[in-house]
Amino acid sequence: MVAMYTIFGRQVGSHHLAMGVLATLFTGSYIGFGGGSKKATQAPPINASSPDEADFIQNFLKQADASEKAAKH
Incomplete structure (x- = not known):
């Protein structure tokens, strides 16, 4: 038998x-x-002193990502 509760x-x-x-x-x-x-993870903000420097940093990061993807295959 099973115990029953009210x-x-x-x-x-x-x-x-x-x-x-x-x-x-x-x-x-x-x-x-x-x-x-x-x-998605966000990159830290780029604190550049000029727009040219900001463009250089962004291009460098893109190239680094591209070379990393090519190396993984």
């Missing part, structure tokens, strides 16, 4: 209560530890 005026079996507790526990932990969507 909840809100209805008879509920102990096995139903156990399944409800486990479902709530696992669902809560899945939502809690699931994390959010991953955002």
